[in-house]
Amino acid sequence: MIKFFRGGLRRVCCSDAKRSALGRLSNITRIWFSPLPAKSKWIQPCTVHYMENDQQKETHIVKVLDGVLVLLYNKSRDKLIFVRQFRASVYQALMNYHQPTATGDVDLQKFPPELGFTLELCAGQVDKDKSLEDIAREEILEECGYDVPVDSMQTIYQYRSGVGVSSGAQALFYCEVCDEQRVSSGGGVDREVIQVVEMSLDEAKKLVETGNRTNGGPALLVGVMWFLLNKAPKST
Numbered sequence: 001m002i003k004f005f006r007g008g009l010r011r012v013c014c015s016d017a018k019r020s021a022l023g024r025l026s027n028i029t030r031i032w033f034s035p036l037p038a039k040s041k042w043i044q045p046c047t048v049h050y051m052e053n054d055q056q057k058e059t060h061i062v063k064v065l066d067g068v069l070v071l072l073y074n075k076s077r078d079k080l081i082f083v084r085q086f087r088a089s090v091y092q093a094l095m096n097y098h099q100p101t102a103t104g105d106v107d108l109q110k111f112p113p114e115l116g117f118t119l120e121l122c123a124g125q126v127d128k129d130k131s132l133e134d135i136a137r138e139e140i141l142e143e144c145g146y147d148v149p150v151d152s153m154q155t156i157y158q159y160r161s162g163v164g165v166s167s168g169a170q171a172l173f174y175c176e177v178c179d180e181q182r183v184s185s186g187g188g189v190d191r192e193v194i195q196v197v198e199m200s201l202d203e204a205k206k207l208v209e210t211g212n213r214t215n216g217g218p219a220l221l222v223g224v225m226w227f228l229l230n231k232a233p234k235s236t
């Protein structure tokens with residue numbers, strides 16, 4: 001049984017999401033660690049030096065790709081739509097509290113893969129020369145299976161994530177979908193294994209109640225709070 005981890009997952013969020021997830025199941029059978037390759041397509045670490053008030057300072061930073069995220073609302077069934085997937089970074093963070101110098105294979109009995117599953121908004125990296133709206137539209141189709149017009153994307157916020165270390169630009173959109181626009185079960189492309197999770201507005205409201213913990217990023221919480229403030233029927 002998974003115990004509570006410092007600063008980590010409150011298991012109920014993931015377990016609830018797992019019960020209502022649609023799509024291909026993830027079966028993780030082995031996890032191991034190794035050093036970063038000399039050149040990564042995804043991240044570039046470096047040191048930034050600067051003088052502030054005559055003092056020399058330095059910050060170790062990681063350059064990352066920008067991202068788009070979409071809060072999806074299915075108006076046919078009055079449900080918010082999220083995605084559930086294994087995130088190696090979350091897994092590493094949670095298991096590493098107990099094993100800070102981990103290298104090589106991980107004992108999956110001690111640290112089950114379930115630790116690394118997150119509930120998130122549909123999202124993607126800005127890794128092609130297209131508009132943010134176009135990239136968001138593609139991610140909705142690939143991950144959640146809805147074919148929507150690009151002009152259905154409404155900007156909620158644009159902000160930067162991880163400003164202490166990485167500072168990628170994040171564009172957060174809202175998009176309403178209906179059952180007629182569902183053309184596939186989603187699940188991701190290539191080797192992605194992404195489950196689609198539908199949540200009632202009452203469940204989503206419980207998720208953002210003060211004091212709750214999730215192991216995903218802040219965008220889901222921010223998006224749902226924005227939705228409850230601006231879009232949800234007033235009785236919700």
Ligand SMILES: Nc1ncnc2c1ncn2[C@@H]1O[C@H](COP(=O)(O)OP(=O)(O)O[C@H]2O[C@H](CO)[C@@H](O)[C@H](O)[C@H]2O)[C@@H](O)[C@H]1O
Binds near residue numbers: 068
């Ligand atoms: N670091 C990495 N190492 C190796 N392979 C990698 C990688 N990052 C991505 N990939 C590969 O690229 C594929 C596509 O990734 P996505 O574009 O869906 O972005 P992701 O969902 O990870 O991040 C989206 O969601 C997160 C969380 O919400 C946002 O922070 C982010 O900006 C947004 O793009 C992944 O399935 C993986 O194969």
